Amino acid sequence: DQQVKQNSPSLSVQEGRISILNCDYTNSMFDYFLWYKKYPAEGPTFLISISSIKDKNEDGRFTVFLNKSAKHLSLHIVPSQPGDSAVYFCAATSSNTGKLIFGQGTTLQVKP
Amino acid sequence: GAVVSQHPSWVICKSGTSVKIECRSLDFQATTMFWYRQFPKQSLMLMATSNEGSKATYEQGVEKDKFLINHASLTLSTLTVTSAHPEDSSFYICSASIQGNEQYFGPGTRLTVT
Numbered sequence: 001d002q003q004v005k006q007n008s009p010s011l012s013v014q015e016g017r018i019s020i021l022n023c024d025y026t027n028s029m030f031d032y033f034l035w036y037k038k039y040p041a042e043g044p045t046f047l048i049s050i051s052s053i054k055d056k057n058e059d060g061r062f063t064v065f066l067n068k069s070a071k072h073l074s075l076h077i078v079p080s081q082p083g084d085s086a087v088y089f090c091a092a093t094s095s096n097t098g099k100l101i102f103g104q105g106t107t108l109q110v111k112p
Numbered sequence: 113g114a115v116v117s118q119h120p121s122w123v124i125c126k127s128g129t130s131v132k133i134e135c136r137s138l139d140f141q142a143t144t145m146f147w148y149r150q151f152p153k154q155s156l157m158l159m160a161t162s163n164e165g166s167k168a169t170y171e172q173g174v175e176k177d178k179f180l181i182n183h184a185s186l187t188l189s190t191l192t193v194t195s196a197h198p199e200d201s202s203f204y205i206c207s208a209s210i211q212g213n214e215q216y217f218g219p220g221t222r223l224t225v226t
Contacts, residue, residue: 034214043116043205043217044156089156098144100207100215102155 003027006103019077023090030092035075038087080110118218133191133221135206141186142208150203196225
């Protein structure tokens with residue numbers, strides 16, 4: 001049972017445009033959501049997070065939106081840069097477990 | 113801050129031998145450490161959760177006798193893959209948390225069992 005899903009395995013955007021990565025979850029107990037960036041053969045790097053009491057969190061070029069009713073979150077990167085090319089994982093957790101459940105990842109390619 | 117290291121970064125071993133992977137939080141004391149496994153082009157799968165001084169909690173389907181986890185201090189956790197087989201070849205990643213929901217990940221260890 002995949003509790004966190006990233007249905008798009010890959011995304012390609014032009015430099016300067018917006019990148020939108022999507023994530024869906026099924027467990028209503030999740031109350032905290034995170035996005036990680038990962039390069040091959042490296043550990044994930046934390047990007048941005050959002051609590052379930054919010055619907056938006058912004059940090060520089062990165063904004064995460066949360067739609068609790070739809071159990072959907074998205075990561076917006078604007079403007080996209082070639083250095084953003086990587087695999088992006090969304091993850092979810094509930095306060096009572098502390099365990100992170102990861103999605104399958106989306107490979108983002110930003111073309112110069 | 114919040115740096116997590118892993119050693120070794122990659123290891124090749126023969127089938128039947130055991131391999132130990134270390135995970136250290138360098139600039140903070142981690143209340144909890146987690147071990148993940150990632151197969152190529154797949155998600156990170158949580159293997160176990162460990163708290164300092166207590167037994168690790170393993171996820172369903174993870175053999176605790178095969179994947180031995182020791183969390184002897186607030187800055188060090190080890191994962192030992194016992195009697196390794198080729199199917200254990202994978203990318204193993206640890207993470208550490210101080211408190212709350214954010215986890216800081218190590219760089220990972222590539223294990224190849226021949």
